[in-house]
Structures are given as structure tokens and as C-alpha cells.
Amino acid sequence: MPSLFHLASRFHSLFNHTREADFLAPLLLRLFLAPVMIAAGWQKAGSFDSTVAWFANDDWGLGLPFPALLATLAIATELVGGIFLLIGLATRYVAVPLMITMLVAALSVHWQNGWFAVAPSNPETSMARPLAAMGIPAAQRSLENSAEVGQRLQAAKGLLREHGHYGWLTERGNFVVLNNGIEFAATYFVMLMVLFFYGAGRWFSIDYWIARRFHSFTAGK
Numbered sequence: 001m002p003s004l005f006h007l008a009s010r011f012h013s014l015f016n017h018t019r020e021a022d023f024l025a026p027l028l029l030r031l032f033l034a035p036v037m038i039a040a041g042w043q044k045a046g047s048f049d050s051t052v053a054w055f056a057n058d059d060w061g062l063g064l065p066f067p068a069l070l071a072t073l074a075i076a077t078e079l080v081g082g083i084f085l086l087i088g089l090a091t092r093y094v095a096v097p098l099m100i101t102m103l104v105a106a107l108s109v110h111w112q113n114g115w116f117a118v119a120p121s122n123p124e125t126s127m128a129r130p131l132a133a134m135g136i137p138a139a140q141r142s143l144e145n146s147a148e149v150g151q152r153l154q155a156a157k158g159l160l161r162e163h164g165h166y167g168w169l170t171e172r173g174n175f176v177v178l179n180n181g182i183e184f185a186a187t188y189f190v191m192l193m194v195l196f197f198y199g200a201g202r203w204f205s206i207d208y209w210i211a212r213r214f215h216s217f218t219a220g221k
Contacts, residue, residue, distance in 0.1 A: 022201070022202070023201040023202040023203050023204060024201075025194075025198075025201070026091075026194070026195060026198055026199065026200055026201030026205075027088075027200075027201050027204050027205075029191050029194060029195055030085045030086065030088060030091070030195065030200060030201075030205075031086070032191070033082070033085055033098075033188060033191055033192065033195075034082045034083070034085040034086035035082070035086075036082070036188065037078045037079075037081055037082030037085065037098060038078065038079060038082035038083065038086075039082075040078045040082075041074070041075045041076075041077070041078030041079035041081075041082060042079065044071065044074060044075045044078070045075045045079065048071065048075075051071045051074075051075075052067045052068050052071045053067075055067035055068075055070055055071050062108050062109065064108075074101060077097045077098060077101050078098070078101065080094070081094040081095075081097060081098045085098075085195070085200075087205070087206055088200035088201070088204060088205020088206050088207050088208065089200075089205070089206040089207060090207065091195055091196075091199055091200035091205065091207050092195070092196050092199060092207075095192045095193070095195045095196040096196065098188075098192050099189055099192045099193060099196070102185045102186075102188045102189040102192065103185075103189060105185045106182040106185035106186055106189070109180075109185075110180055110181050110182040110185055111182055113179050113180045113181040113182070114128075114145065114179060114181045114182075115128065115131065115136070115181045115182055115183055115186075116128065116179050116181045116183050117178070117179060117180065117181055117183040117184050118176045118177070118178060118179055119145060119146065119149040119176070119177040119178070119179035120143070120146040120149065121146060121149045121150040121153050121176075121177065122146065122150055123143055123146040123147050123150075126143060126146050128140075128143040128146065129143060145179075149177050149179075152177065153175065153176070153177055156175065157175060160175075
């Protein structure tokens with residue numbers, strides 16, 4: 001019967017010999033991010049005038065200069081970047097403007113709403129509590145708002161139960177209050193940063209085959 005040390009040694013050896021499958025992580029990151037970016041760019045392109053107006057307006061928009069130019073750049077970055085991520089072409093290069101886009105979105109659109117995409121409705125069980133205890137300002141703001149969010153959510157549910165078909169309305173999921181915080185933009189930024197440092201991965205990316213071809217060409221000289 002193998003000893004505990006022998007089993008631990010075998011597991012350690014297994015976990016340190018996973019290079020054959022190391023292409024999976026960047027591949028899955030790309031397959032996750034590509035449709036997100038393409039959909040965002042496609043939506044902006046489909047309502048270009050509204051996008052430009054949102055970029056330009058100081059009252060209900062971003063109040064940015066050169067809104068038409070910036071909207072065009074954002075659309076091109078998301079559409080082209082998403083397609084390139086999907087096929088694994090120039091992955092490190094397209095990750096940079098996409099990271100900038102996520103950073104701009106987080107700071108200009110989502111920052112004032114705190115961290116969470118969906119507003120916590122119970123301060124006692126909210127994930128904002130441990131994050132706020134660590135001193136994260138965005139989490140602290142979410143925690144401060146969670147009690148008020150809970151009250152508003154309960155009021156909305158009460159109105160729907162009294163005047164609407166609540167069972168039908170909630171058949172596909174419970175109602176939540178959209179917080180629109182930086183959570184998604186920050187998550188996408190981190191995922192893109194991983195691709196920037198590690199690349200598109202082997203086998204299922206054009207980058208890999210270009211690099212392999214170039215290496216063969218230079219080695220043959």
C-alpha cells in the first residue's frame with residue numbers, strides 16, 4: 001500500500017507536469033472575452049448616434065471631447081479586438097487597447113457606483129462586508145447602500161405581488177437592483193492582462209502558428 005508521502009509526491013508530480021494542457025486557460029479566456037467585446041462593439045455600432053450623444057452629453061452621459069471620434073475608436077477596438085481574440089491573432093497587441101477601454105469604462109462610467117454589478121440587498125450577508133473591512137472604498141460604498149437597496153427591492157416586490165403576476169415574472173429568476181459597478185470591467189481587465197502576459201496559447205491560435213513558422217524559418221537559415 002503506498003504511503004501518504006508517496007501519494008503526495010505523485011500528486012505533486014502530476015500538478016507540475018500539466019504543460020500538455022496549458023493551452024486551455026488562454027483559450028477559454030479568449031472564448032469568454034471575445035463575444036463580450038464583439039457584442040459591446042456591435043451594440044454601439046448599431047446605435048451609433050445614441051452612442052455619440054452619450055459620449056458627448058454632460059448631464060446624463062460621459063461628457064467627453066470629440067465624441068464621434070472616441071465612439072468610433074471604442075467600436076473599432078471592441079469589434080476588431082474581439083474578433084482577433086477569438087482567432088488568437090495579435091493577442092498581446094489587441095489586449096492593450098481593450099484594457100484601456102475597460103479602464104476608461106470603469107473610471108468614467110462605473111466607479112461612482114461602487115464595486116458590484118448587482119447591488120447587495122442585505123448588508124449582513126453581502127460580500128461587500130469582508131472587502132470593506134479590508135479598506136476597499138468601492139466595497140464600502142456598496143455596503144453603505146445595501147440596506148437602502150434591500151428596502152427598495154422589497155417595496156418593488158410588494159407592488160408586483162399585489163398588482164402583477166409575480167410568479168410568472170420571477171419564473172426565470174429573482175428580481176435584483178442593478179448597481180452597475182466596476183465589477184465586470186475590472187474582471188475583464190484582469191483577464192485581458194493575463195492574455196497580455198501569457199499570450200493566446202498553443203494550438204488554437206494564429207499567433208502560435210505564426211511564431212512556430214517564424215521559428216522554423218529562422219532556424220533554417
